[in-house]
Amino acid sequence: MEVLKIATAGSVDDGKSTLIGRILYDTKSLTTDKLEAIEKTSKRRGYDYLDFSLATDGLVAEREQGITIDVAHIYFSQGHRSYIIADTPGHIEYTRNMVTGASTSQASIILIDARKGVIEQTYRHFFINNLLRVKDIVVAINKMDLVDYSEEIFNKIKSDFQQILDKTDYQEQNVSFIPVSALHGDNVVHASKNMPWYNGTTVLGHLETLDTSKIYSGNTPRFPIQTVVRPKTEGYHDFRGYSGKVCGGDLSVGDEIMVLPSQTESKVKEIFVHDQQFDTAVQSSSVTLTLANDINVSRGDMIVKKDELPSILKEVNATVCWMDSTQLRSRNKYILQHGVNKVLSIVTDIKHKIHPDFSGIDSDVRQLEMNDIAEVSFKLNRPIYADPFTENRENGAFILIDQNTNNTVGVGFIR
Amino acid sequence: MNTTASINPLENEAIYILREVVAQFERPVLLFSGGKDSITLVRLAQKAFYPGKIPFPLLHIDTGHNFPETIEFRDRLVKELGLELIVRKVQQSIDEGKVIEETGKYASRNMLQTSTLLDAIEEFKFDACIGGARRDEEKARAKERIFSVRDDFGQWDEKNQRPELFDMLNGEINLGQNVRVFPISNWTELDVWSYIEQENIEIPSIYFAHKRKVFHRDGLIWSFDDDIVYREEDEVCEELTVRFRTVGDMSCTAAVLSDAGDIVSVVQEIREATISERGARIDDKRSEAAMEKRKQQGYF
Structure with missing residues (x-):
């Protein structure tokens, strides 16, 4: 099972929650009871459309004011991939939530209102994604229905945005532009019939092409010690294991390592997940290691490869x-x-x-x-x-x- | 020997969180309901601390309205794994006059649990309570943090939550506060069921199709048990083949019609479900903000 984490960014009323609601609806991820609740509330408020933002705005204050206050996490799956969307607030005072959402994400969707184009907030949203080194950015130019699905307007916004790209130092970042109408579902999950001039992928189509395993792959493993396992039970009298999550690369049995801060050298002897032994602990896996020598290691110490010191x-x-x-x-x-x-x-x-x-x-x-x-x-x-x-x-x-x-x-x- | 260690990102994350709890807190406890999510947590805890034992007790808040199958299962699990189990009863909170039993057609002890839970936290000075809540369950839970701080009154301040960045978990609290920890926050219902299947985890029999005496109300299937669940005279009892998709109190959990008798068919059924898990929770139907209100008061 793969998991792709995505953050959203956009100003108030750019339609973030509507976009997410649309993704859920078009992927049939909204269950009947949730859909009925949305229909009921939309009707009560006198809307002649379904207000999909009701699917994500979970707090009473959010539904009352029709805004997103706090990061909400939305889940759906397509095929063998699970998606987690962090729906982050667009208000300027809630920037911290956006940083929070982006910090755990591998991709971001930045929304732009086609009527307003690139505004100061857009720069901020992109800046944060750039600062946090979010690898893949989808710029969704929304509300295309309100500008007659105009290719000219789309191209203008795209070229305005590209001027910001020239100012960044993060060349590996992949930025794509997609014209959408979240309200009507154009180019969100299904290709738009209203924009024959656009030949690219839909938002979901694009997310499906991202290879989750390769997004942040590195080859410099770091192993921060979370806990030391010394069961002292029968059969494990002398067991001394170091538990943690491998980051930045893979660690294997036999790797020559150094423990920081003591700078003691040793070798990886065994790698455990529960009662199973493995040759390699890949990036992001939670494992327990044993070392060839008995050395003093405690929480907060770090195991690294001996010739790759941080x-x-x-x-x-x-x-x-x-x-x-x-x-x-x-x-x-x-x-x-x-x-x-x-x-x-x-x-x-x-x-x-x-x-x-x-x-x-x-x-x-x-x-x-x-x-x-x-x-x-x-x-x-x-x-x-x-x-x-x-x-x-x-x-x-x-x-x-x-x-x-x-x-x-x-x-x-x-x- | 396998070549590469687990690449299930959800399992890796949950194990990492459980280890952080043990490292950062003095008195953690696992809130155990006997439902599939807390059973999954027990398995993850086994993995996180192997070959050591699970280094915290389980706490069960017993409403007295349990399904007998759940209690039987709980006791067996605790015995097999050699775990410490603490039980605190809602009945005692009622007897002590701390809470008043609800009456009438929709009476349930679901709300009353909060008081018993907060008392138990104070009694044992628990500083971290690990729970099986998931963000996909309910819209207020979608806003929940992994380490979620509760004040001296056990309350959740939903508008003023600590930001959580990358995988760094801030467990700093003042005396009297506690943290609710949700290691499977990012799991969906289907993820939990798939994990139960893949890991071959035993769960209480009521999750599988069985014959049960039930009655219908408000489009939901209620368990027939006149000692626990209030029933009007015109609500007639009948025997149907059902199973439970989510297990709470007998008075707040509805059954679903199902023939799924084993884990493979349950997973298949969840995959094709058009109703959400909590659609069968009577407690959530009270109002649109039912969960948010309960959480503010200190609920699970």
Whole structure:
């Protein structure tokens, strides 16, 4: 079974929820009872169409105001693939939810209202997807029915958007443009009869072509230790296993490894999932390893291949997206959680704010407010074993936790 | 020996989450209802900590309105795996005057469980309660985090949730707070059933087609048991071949007509289903926001 995670982005009323509802409807993923509930509510509100956004807006406040407040996760399957869509809010103040949705996604759909074209929000949505290195972007130009399915308008929006692409440094990103009408179902799951000039795939058709196993494949495995297994039961008296999830590449029995921070060398002796033994643990698999020598390993340590060491950092430079109503200021202290490893950090410098619309930087900066993106430096009380985010998406990010509130207040992407 | 370790992304994610719970919390507990989702969690926990034992107890909030098959199954599972089981009864909360039994046609103890659950969390000082809720079940659950913080009153503040980035789980809480953890958040009903089939997991017999005394109300099939489920005189009892697609209280779970007698035919039936799983939950039919309201109060 394959799983493809997708995030959506778009401004208020661009029709994100309607697009998702349309995908669910056209793939027959909406069950009769859910469909009846949508029909009933649509009718009660006096609409002459089915309001598919009712399928995803789950909170009372969302249905009352007709807006999406919080990330909702929507599930459907086609063939042997399962899709998880993170439906993220388009309001400017909810940018943190968009970053959240994009962080777990392999692909993103950015919606543009064909009547409005590329607006400031579009830049922001693309910027975040670019910052988070989301590999595959579908730009769905929606509401084509309201512009007479005009090829000219589609091409204009496409060329406006392509001008942003020239400003990015992420060449591997794959961006496609699809003209759709989510309300009427044009080019969402079924090809449009109203736009004979468009020969490309539908939104779902495009998502089906993505190879989930290859999207973030790497060849530099990192194995952060979550727990140490020492059962001390009969039959397993001397068993000492290290549990965790492999990221960034595959690990195999016999690999020569080094444990950080002790820098002790050893070899992978066995790889277990439950009571089964395997030769190789592929990227993203949760396994338990044993090593050839008895060495001291604990939670937060990292096993890496001996000639592929990550950076051992006591000072970190990162692009930070701030997500809290408190402010980030120089000298503030936070818990910095990198993977499963927690250290204490202090902000040593806020270098500059980055305008999330590709329009440059702002060097005169004292503090960060919610939704700000900036280059920030930290000093740590203990080292972390990290890679640049652009090289290893899983081992290059961290979150910041406020020690007073315990809230997750920011996310950082290591330079 | 197989060459490559598990590539089921949902299983990998769930095992990772369970290990984070044990590493980040002092007193985790698994909320066990005897239903297929919590049984699946037990299997995932076995895998996550093998060859060690499951390092947390199970907590069953017993409404007293259970299907006997579920209780029998629960006790057998606990014994076979050598697990610790804690049972706390809604009846006791009623006897102590903490909650008042509902009366009338739609009386159920479903809402009352919340009080018993919160008391048990306080009694044992649990700081992480692992549950089998899935985001695909219900629209309010679709908004749920993997680590979902509950305040001192056990309440869910749905508009002010912590962002969850990548797979980093923030388990920092204050004394008195607890976290609800949902390792199979991203599984669908079909994923759970396929996993049960693939892993050959035993489940209570009421999930398979059997003959049962039932009556019809509001288009749903209710279990006939005059001690537990209120029935009006004109609601006549008949015997039908049914099974349960979701198992909760007898007074809040409806049966479905089915001939699916084994796991293969159940999976097939779910694959072709045109009604959602919770379409057979009487508790969700109370209002459009029934689940959101219960969750705010501290429900599972």
